[in-house]
Amino acid sequence: MQYFLVYNTYELKDKEFIFDYRYPLFEAYESCIQKGVMYNEAFVMIDTMAAKFKAMSDTICSRSSRQHHEKLFFTNLVKNLQKYDDLDAFFNEYAENNNMVQAFEYAIVVRHLGILLNDTIEAVAYDNPEGMKILGNLQTYNTSNKIVDARNAIKDYCLLDYALYADIPQRQFMLWQQMSGILALSVLSIAITLLTFVYTIRNWLKQQKLSDMKSDFINNISHELKTPLATIAVASKSLQNEKIRNNRSMTDDLLEVNSRQTKRLQKLIDQVLDLKMWEKGTLQLDKVAVNLNEFLENLINDFKLRMEEDKKVNIEINFADFNDKINIDKFHFTTAIYNLLDNAVKYSEEKASIRIRSSRLNNKVNIEVSDKGIGMNRRTQQYIFEKFYRGQQGNIHTIKGLGLGLYFVKKSIEAHGGVISVKSQKGRGSTFTIILPID
Ligand SMILES: Nc1ncnc2c1ncn2[C@@H]1O[C@H](COP(=O)(O)OP(=O)(O)OP(=O)(O)O)[C@@H](O)[C@H]1O
Numbered sequence: 368m369q370y371f372l373v374y375n376t377y378e379l380k381d382k383e384f385i386f387d388y389r390y391p392l393f394e395a396y397e398s399c400i401q402k403g404v405m406y407n408e409a410f411v412m413i414d415t416m417a418a419k420f421k422a423m424s425d426t427i428c429s430r431s432s433r434q435h436h437e438k439l440f441f442t443n444l445v446k447n448l449q450k451y452d453d454l455d456a457f458f459n460e461y462a463e464n465n466n467m468v469q470a471f472e473y474a475i476v477v478r479h480l481g482i483l484l485n486d487t488i489e490a491v492a493y494d495n496p497e498g499m500k501i502l503g504n505l506q507t508y509n510t511s512n513k514i515v516d517a518r519n520a521i522k523d524y525c526l527l528d529y530a531l532y533a534d535i536p537q538r539q540f541m542l543w544q545q546m547s548g549i550l551a552l553s554v555l556s557i558a559i560t561l562l563t564f565v566y567t568i569r570n571w572l573k574q575q576k577l578s579d580m581k582s583d584f585i586n587n588i589s590h591e592l593k594t595p596l597a598t599i600a601v602a603s604k605s606l607q608n609e610k611i612r613n614n615r616s617m618t619d620d621l622l623e624v625n626s627r628q629t630k631r632l633q634k635l636i637d638q639v640l641d642l643k644m645w646e647k648g649t650l651q652l653d654k655v656a657v658n659l660n661e662f663l664e665n666l667i668n669d670f671k672l673r674m675e676e677d678k679k680v681n682i683e684i685n686f687a688d689f690n691d692k693i694n695i696d697k698f699h700f701t702t703a704i705y706n707l708l709d710n711a712v713k714y715s716e717e718k719a720s721i722r723i724r725s726s727r728l729n730n731k732v733n734i735e736v737s738d739k740g741i742g743m744n745r746r747t748q749q750y751i752f753e754k755f756y757r758g759q760q761g762n763i764h765t766i767k768g769l770g771l772g773l774y775f776v777k778k779s780i781e782a783h784g785g786v787i788s789v790k791s792q793k794g795r796g797s798t799f800t801i802i803l804p805i806d
C-alpha cells in the first residue's frame with residue numbers, strides 16, 4: 368500500500384510538473400519561433416538547401432546516386448542546423464524571465480524529411496518513426512517531456528516532421544526531494560506497523576507460554592496431590608484389616624506412612640496458598656538480628672539431618688570470617704536457602720556435592736550455593752525465577768516439583784532488599800548468588 372501511495376504521488380507530481388511547465392514553454396516557443404520551424408534561422412536555411420537539392424535532383428537519373436545525393440543532403444543540412452542553432456539562447460532567456468534556477472535541457476528530434484520533386488515523387492532524405500536527435504543535450508526524451516510535435520511544410524515542397532523535447536536537469540531527483548516528507552511518513556508508518564506486529568506476536572507468544580505453564584502446573588499439582596492421597600487410601604484400607612490391626616509393628620508403620628503423606632499434602636497446600644500471598648505482595652517480614660554464619664550452619668545441619676536417610680548429599684562450607692549481625696526474617700530466609708539446597712540435590716544426578724560460601728563486600732554480604740549437578744542452558748536460566756517455570760517443560764514426574772521454589776526464593780530475597788542471580792553451565796553445575804545488605 369505504501370509503495371502504491373508513494374508511486375502514485377510521484378506520478379501525480381510528475382504530471383503536475385509537466386502541466387505547469389509544458390504549456391507556458393510551448394506558448395513561449397511558438398510565439399518566438401518565426402514560421403514555426405525549429406529555430407529562427409532554420410526556415411531560411413532549410414528552404415535554401417532544399418531548393419538547391421531539388422534543382423540538382425532533376426539532373427540525377429540513377430537510383431543509387433539519387434540515394435547518395437539524398438543522404439548527403441541530409442547530413443549537410445544537419446551540420447548546418449547544428450552550426451547555427453540558437454535555441455540555447457531562447458531557453459536561457461526563458462529561464463531568466465521565469466526566475467528559474469536552471470535552464471531547460473532540450474532536444475530536437477527529426478522523424479521525417481522529404482522533398483517533393485513533382486506532384487507524385489518525393490525524395491526522402493530521412494524517415495524513421497523513432498527519430499534522430501539532431502540538436503540539444505537532453506539525454507532522455509519521451510512523451511512525458513515532449514513540448515511540441517511539429518509537422519511543417521516549407522513552401523509546399525519540403526516536408527519536415529520533428530519534435531521538441533525539454534526538461535529540467537535532474538527532474539526526478541527534484542521531485543523526490545519535494546516528496547521527502549511523504550517518504551519519511553511512509554517509512555515511519557511501515558516501521559510502526561512492523562513494531563506493532565512484532566509486539567503483538569511477542570505478546571501472543573508470552574500468553575501462549577503462560578497458558579502452557581499453567582496447564583503444566585495443573586498437571587503437576589494433580590499428580591502431586593494424587594500420589595499421597597492414594598497412599599493414604601491404601602494404608603487406611605490395610606488398617607481396616609483385622610490381622611494387620613492386631614500386629615502392632617505393622618500398624619505403627621502404616622500410621623507412620625499416613626502421617627508422612629499427610630505432611631506432604633500439607634506442604635503442597637501451603638506452597639499453593641503461599642503463592643497467593645506472594646502474588647498479592649502482602650508479605651510482612653518479621654526481622655530479627657542473627658549471626659549469619661551461625662544461622663547458616665544450623666540451617667545446613669537441619670538440612671543434612673533431613674537428608675540423612677538417603678545420604679545422597681555432601682555439603683562443603685566456606686564462610687567468611689565476620690561476626691556482624693544481619694537482619695532477616697528467619698522463616699522466609701530459611702525457606703529460601705532450603706529451596707536452593709533442595710534444588711541442588713534434586714538436580715544432581717547421583718550424590719549431590721554442594722558448596723556454600725559466604726563472603727563480605729563493603730556493607731553487603733554474599734551467599735553462594737553451588738552444585739555440580741545437571742546445570743542448565745542460558746535459555747532456561749532466563750526463566751527459572753518465573754512462577755510455574757520448570758526446566759524441562761511438560762508433565763515431568765521424574766523430578767517432582769511445581770516450578771515455584773525459585774519464584775519464592777527471589778520474592779523473599781527481594782523483600783529482604785537483596786538480589787539473587789544464577790550462573791550455570793549445562794552438565795557442569797550451577798551457582799546461585801544472593802547479595803544481601805548488612806543493614
Ligand atoms: N541447582 C539447579 N541445577 C539445575 N537446574 C536447576 C537448579 N535449580 C533450579 N533449576 C531449574 O530451575 C527450574 C525451576 O526451579 P524451581 O525450584 O523454581 O522449581 P522446581 O524445583 O521445578 O519445583 P519446586 O516448586 O518444587 O521447587 C527447575 O525446574 C530446574 O529446571
Ligand SMILES: [Mg+2]
Nearest residue numbers: 710768772773
Ligand atoms: Mg525447586
